[in-house]
Amino acid sequence: MSTPTLAELQLTRDVTIRDVQVVDVRFPTSLFRIGSDAVNTDPDYSAAYITLVTDTEEQGYGLTFTLGRGTEVCVLAIQFLAGFVRGRKLSAIVSDFGVFVRELVRDTQFRWLGPEKGVVHLAAAALINAVWDLYARVAGKPVWQLLAEMPSEHLVRLMDFSYITDALTPAEAYEILQAGQVGLAERLAELKRTGVPAYTTSPGWIGLRDDEVRTLCTQAAAQGFRHVKMKVGGAHEEDMRRAALIRSTLPPYMRLMMDANQRWDVGEAIERTRALSVFDPWWMEEPTSPDDILGHAAIRRETGVRIATGEHCQNRVIFKQLLQAGATDVVQIDSCRLAGVNENVTVLLLAAKFGVPVCAHAGGVGLCEYVQHLAAFDYLRVACTFENRVTEFVDHLHEHFTDPVEMVNGHYRLPIAPGYSAQMWDASVAEFQFPHGRAWADHESV
C-alpha cells in the first residue's frame, strides 16, 4: 500500500514533534473519600501527563490515569518511549499508525517488562493518546470525527492484529467498518441531538453516608440518568443493605449495576452474586481477578447474572479470550490501560464481531474526556447502536480540563473542539504537580 497523502490523512499541513514533556500530576482525592471502593480505598486520582511540543504553535496533550503512588514509574517509562516520537513528523507516524504502535510495544529490550501490559502499556497509552490529540488538532477535528470520517482501510491500518487473527482478521474488521458507513449521516444527526448515553457511579461509593446516597440517587434521576452503579464487595450484610437502600430509592425504570472491584475468588463471587441478584443488577462488574477469563465464564454460567469486565484488562489478547470463552456480557474498555486509541478501536471491532456491547470505563481523571470519543465512534462506525450501551460518568476533576465533558440529560454532549479533550489548564498542572506543586506543599503529611 502506498503512503497516503496529507489530504488522505485529513491533514492540511504537517508538524514535527520536537520534544516530549512529562509531568506527574496528582489530585489529593483520597482526602475527600472520592472514589472509594472495596479494593481502591484511598485513590489520589493522578496522571502521567504529556505535552508534545512541535515546530509550530500546535501542541498535543495526552495522559495515562493512575491512582497516585507509582505515577513516577509511568513517567519514567514514558521518558524512554518518548524516543520513538522525538524528531518525527506527525504524518510519518499516522500514515502507518499500526506500525508505530508496534514499535512502541515491541522494543526488543523494553518488551520484556510487559509484554503489552502494566506500566509499559500504560506508558504507551499516554504517548499514543497524545499523538492522537496532536493529530486531531492539526486536522482541526475532535478525535471521534477524525475516526468516523476515516476510510475503512485506514482504520484497519491503525490496528495491530497480532495474536487476534484467530478471532478477527483484517478483512473481517474491514467488513464491519464498511457496514458502518450505512446510515452514518442519520446516526451522526442523532448523536449531535442527544449525545452519548451515560451512567453514573456517584451515588455508589462505599464511603458515603446513607443520606448522601439517597440525595445522590435522587439527583441522578433528576439529571436524566437511567443507570446507576454501586460498589459492592464490602461485608456481605452491608452490601445487601446498601443495595436495598439504593434499589428502593431509585425509580423502578432505572437500572442498577454492581461493581465488586475484583474483591472475590471465583467461588465466593458465585455465592455473593447469587445473593445480590435479588436486587436485579443489570450487571455484576469485576467479580474476581481481571486476569481470570475462565473464572468470569464460570461466574456467568453459574449465576445467570450478566457479567461486565475490562477496566483492568491488560490488552486485546485478554479481551479476545473473554469473548471467545463467553465470559463477559459487557466489554469495558479503558482508554489508558489499552494502548491508546488504536488498541481501543481494535477491541471495539472484536466486540462487534462477537456481538457484545461495549460500555467504556471512565471516572478518575481524564477518562470521561477520552471515552466519549470512543463511544461516539463505536456508535457511528462499529456497533451502530446504543442498545445496551452506556458509558460511565463520574462528576469530578473536569474543571481541570480546557475542554471538559458536558452532560445533558444523562448524556455526554458530543465534543466539538479539535483534539482528544484531555488538555489540562496550565494552572492545574502547576498546582497539582507532584511533589512540588502548591496542592502537595499544603498536604505534606499525605
Next chain:
Amino acid sequence: MSTPTLAELQLTRDVTIRDVQVVDVRFPTSLFRIGSDAVNTDPDYSAAYITLVTDTEEQGYGLTFTLGRGTEVCVLAIQFLAGFVRGRKLSAIVSDFGVFVRELVRDTQFRWLGPEKGVVHLAAAALINAVWDLYARVAGKPVWQLLAEMPSEHLVRLMDFSYITDALTPAEAYEILQAGQVGLAERLAELKRTGVPAYTTSPGWIGLRDDEVRTLCTQAAAQGFRHVKMKVGGAHEEDMRRAALIRSTLPPYMRLMMDANQRWDVGEAIERTRALSVFDPWWMEEPTSPDDILGHAAIRRETGVRIATGEHCQNRVIFKQLLQAGATDVVQIDSCRLAGVNENVTVLLLAAKFGVPVCAHAGGVGLCEYVQHLAAFDYLRVACTFENRVTEFVDHLHEHFTDPVEMVNGHYRLPIAPGYSAQMWDASVAEFQFPHGRAWADHESV
C-alpha cells in the same frame, strides 16, 4: 495461628533491615549475539539488583532479570516497594510471609499499575527474592533446604491463595506437601548424589553459524546433557533446515525441544508446529502470546505436540487457567516474573495438583542460580519425581556470582552455601553498573 518462634522459623537470631540499595546492572551481551531469538534479537542481560543492609554484618541480595533498556523503570518501582521492608525485623516479615507478599502487591494506589503483572511484579520479585536470600543466610542454609525442611503449615502460610481457590485450596496444598514428607530422606540423598537434571539452550540460538551449532551440539552430549532446546520462529525454511541440522547432529537418545518465543498467531503456530513435528520436538515452547490461554489450548489440541509455556506468565492466575484449560504440558516458572519464591512455590503446588511437570525457565543472568533451588524443592517436597522434568541451563555470566551454579554431567549440583545464590561480586556490580560502570564507558555508542 500464633506467631512462630525463631526456632520454628529455623532462625537462631533476628536482624533488622536498615536499608535497601538498588543498582541497575547491565551486561552488554548483545555485542556477542548471545541470547538471540526470533523476538529478543539483541538482549543485554541485566538486573535490577538489590542489597538489603541490616543492623548486623549479614546482608541479603536479590534481583529481577531484564533485557537492558527499562531496567531503570524496575529500579524505580523497587525504590517505592522498599518502604515495605525498611526498618522491619526479618522475623516479622517471614513469620507471616504470605501477608507480607500481599502488602507488596496490594498497595491501594500502586496496585493500579498491575495488578500483579509487569514492572510492579518484577519489582516485587526482586525484593522478595532478596528477603529470601537474607532469610536463608541468617538461617545458615541454602533456600532449597530452608524450604524443604519447613513444616507444611508454614509453607502454606507463604502462599497467597487469592484468585486460585477454585483450583487449589490451602487444605489441598497442605495434603500435597505432607505427602512430600514421605521418602524425603531418600530423595535428598539422591539429589546430593546426582543434582538437578538440566537441559541446555546453548546450541539453539538463531544467530549461530552452522559449524558453531554442530560444535555446541557435540559439546552438549559430551557434557552429559540429554536435552537440547533450539529457537524457532525465523523464516520457515530456515527453521526446518536448522532443526534438521540439530536433530541429525544430536545422538538419537537426546531430546530436542523447540522455542518460538511468542512469534506466531494461533493459526500460524498450528501450521508451523505441525511442520516442525517431523523432527519430533519434545515440546514446542511459547508458540504464541503468553497471555493466550485459549490459544495455547487450541495449538495443543490441533497439533498433538506437547506445549510448554510460562517464562512470560505474569502470575499464578494465568498459570491456574493454563492448567484448568489443559493448555500446557509443561509449566515453565520464572523465578523473577512471578513474585519471587512465594508465588513460585504456589505455582509448583498448582502444577502438582494438576499433575503437570514444572521445567523452570532459566538463562539470562541469575536465573540459573535461582531456579536450581526451586527445582530441588519441587523434587523434595512437591512433585517428588524428576520424570519429564528438566531445568533450563545456559552457560554465561555465572562468573559474576560469588556462589555460581556448578554443572556436573548435565545436572545442577545441589548448592550448599547459605542463601539464594544470587549475590554478585562487588567488582562485577561496579564494572557493569549502568550507565556509569567501566563496561559501559567503554561502549558509549551502545
